[in-house]
Amino acid sequence: MAEFKNQTLSGEITLDGNTFLNIDFNDAVLTYDGGAPPSFSNCRFNTARFTFRESASNTLMFLRAMAPAETNMRSIVLGLMPELQP
Template identity: 55%
Template sequence: MTNYKDETLSGRVTLDGGVFDNCDFLDVQMMYSGGTPPQFLNCRFNEATFTFDGPANDTLLFLRSMAARTTGMRPVVESLIPELSN
């Protein structure tokens, strides 16, 4: 596990297993590969993009294919992340 505290991060940053405390993400490509989910505490994001690789990308592609309105599975996908529904 990598810990970052009070840092400004830019460029490509690997998120797997990271703990980011009071960090600024500035013009950053955030890479997640499906390992231990990162933790973000009081962070700020400016010009940040996400890239998913390996198993994380496969999972994202699977969820996107299930979420297509023609599948009838959209409510199932939405129920997986209830925090997004308001």
């Protein structure tokens, strides 16, 4: 696990287990594989995008499969992340 502080990062950046403090992500591909969650504080995301691989990708696909209204599980998915609800 690494700590990145007061810098500008671009290109592919692995997120797993890393800490990002006062970072400008410019034209960055932020990649998460499903390991330890990253930590962000006072970061800016400029033309940045996220990619999810390995177990993170599987988890995201699972949540997407549960989310449609016709599954009757949408409230369960939203209940897992109440901070996303208005």
